Amino acid sequence: MAKPISIYQLEGGPNQFFSPFCWAAKFAVAHKGFAIENIRWKFREADKIAFSNQGLVPVIVDGNKDGKWVNDSWAIAKYLEKTYPHRPSLFGEAAVLFVQKWFQTGGPLDVLDKILVLDEFNALTPDLQPWFRETREPMFGCTLEEYSVGEAGVPDFRKALEPMRQLLAEYPYLGGKDSPSYADDFVAGFFMMAYALSPVKLLEKDDVIHAWRERMMAAYGGIGKTAIGYPESL
Amino acid sequence: MAKPISIYQLEGGPNQFFSPFCWAAKFAVAHKGFAIENIRWKFREADKIAFSNQGLVPVIVDGNKDGKWVNDSWAIAKYLEKTYPHRPSLFGEAAVLFVQKWFQTGGPLDVLDKILVLDEFNALTPDLQPWFRETREPMFGCTLEEYSVGEAGVPDFRKALEPMRQLLAEYPYLGGKDSPSYADDFVAGFFMMAYALSPVKLLEKDDVIHAWRERMMAAYGGIGKTAIGYPESL
Structure with a gap:
């Protein structure tokens, strides 16, 4: 069975998740049929995503691929489409x-x-x-x-x-x-x-x-x- | 061997082919690798395309499908993609x-x-x-x-x-x-x-x-x- 995909997503205020790019990544992961593990990330928490060599969310970590990480919502969409081509497509005519x-x-x-x-x-x-x-x-x-x-x-x-x-x-x-x-x-x-x-x-x-x-x-x-x-x- | 596809296309002035929709249809037919037979059509020549039950160009006539006709550039694109799926795709990610x-x-x-x-x-x-x-x-x-x-x-x-x-x-x-x-x-x-x-x-x-x-x-x-x-x- 597929493992969940983790998403570091912006918690802009207490329980406020308003980043559109994090939502796009979240929709894309759900679109591909994966469960989501939400990881809260606040503005300026550079250390928490230092593993990705950059300072912005969303970052996903794919438990199905030895914890591979991808940052940037469009890069995440392309990664998901390429890695899971047989799940529902992210692209449409x-x-x-x-x-x-x-x-x-x-x-x-x-x-x-x-x-x-x-x-x-x-x-x-x-x-x-x-x-x-x-x-x-x-x-x-x-x-x-x-x-x-x-x-x-x-x-x-x-x-x-x-x-x-x-x-x-x-x-x-x-x-x-x-x-x-x-x-x-x-x-x-x-x-x-x-x-x-x-x-x-x-x-x-x-x-x-x-x-x-x-x-x-x-x-x-x-x-x-x-x-x-x-x-x-x- | 595939037969050409005919296109009724606007000749707006003598030898002037400026209709963008006719060009789009023409590009789409060429895109699918067919030879094109150009048929000149002038504004208001209703009789010439009366077979299509409407009065606008482009209209294509597909010699490979018993002379099937299609009008409207987007309908033509969708027809070509559906009818010839193994030729280069008209849609892209x-x-x-x-x-x-x-x-x-x-x-x-x-x-x-x-x-x-x-x-x-x-x-x-x-x-x-x-x-x-x-x-x-x-x-x-x-x-x-x-x-x-x-x-x-x-x-x-x-x-x-x-x-x-x-x-x-x-x-x-x-x-x-x-x-x-x-x-x-x-x-x-x-x-x-x-x-x-x-x-x-x-x-x-x-x-x-x-x-x-x-x-x-x-x-x-x-x-x-x-x-x-x-x-x-x-």
Whole structure:
């Protein structure tokens, strides 16, 4: 029978366990079906977790693996998934849909649309332009020209990409270490939209997202690279 | 040998293929290793895709499955993953880390911290309070009292959760249809923090996130429900 896994977790005040990272680790251990042994740890009790060569909780100690310890909630999640792959998985496909929701809902797309709207209008054949204006302007509640921010929107767009930037600082793809996922395909689609429509430089060359876009345009036999667009925008 | 998959994709202007959703579908088909047959579709060409009983592209037609068609980029991704599970996966674990980055980086946590900071301060034993103030105030660039927004931050917090709300309108968990993932565990940890610290009602009862929080507090034998906190906050 599996032994319990111990968790050093923050007791912030008497009987107050409010650290979200300790809770995440605790949920993850329970998620994998292990009993939990709670070990109370108060702020600044460095000695108590000195064995882990660092000063923060959560730290788990796995009685099933000769007392192996792991610190940091995400490292704990990855350890549990790798060590106990046949127990309920900590990873799930819906997170790929979440990336899409993030991009489109109050996120980067809000400003990207405003950067590109007049380019899109101008790309249309003249017979379609009145229809585009008549259908979009009521949605925007203003004229296309009022809605447009053009290049001035680029700093806000870059800022809105921050969660993706932080992820790509750790992984080459939104899909992980080795290959893209549909989350990559989806977000790359919007960069293809920009490439097709506009000479505006959306990304700085030293941005990890810039290198990711290169990889995505070269992926799958380079179908992105062969598209017609504005190379000067890259 | 596999036959190509056809894609009806938007030709927005002459030779201009800028629809991000068509690009996402195109990347996804290439991702699965199929050759692509491009079929040009112009705005308002309803007749050309009338077979799909709707008026938007992308639509794919799969020559390997008796010409089965699928419309909508996310439905196409799910169809490809389900139909061709042994080809490179469209889903990847890093998206679970993305949910964490989203929550913490310019997202819901920014405001949640400001709602809870004084509750956290007050939860500490008196010996730790000066240390908390001395370490946090330089990070915030102001006093704890100036940083705090308390209950007034709740509308912004709810708004920042919008991508998660949209996801949970389609799936019971961030992890998908049947069970939580570590993305659920992680975000639930922050709701446990709030539960432990504050009577503030973060969520309205008719919010899908409210029902999700119930499910997460009851998950894994109910370890969340047994925690000491403010039941009136739920």
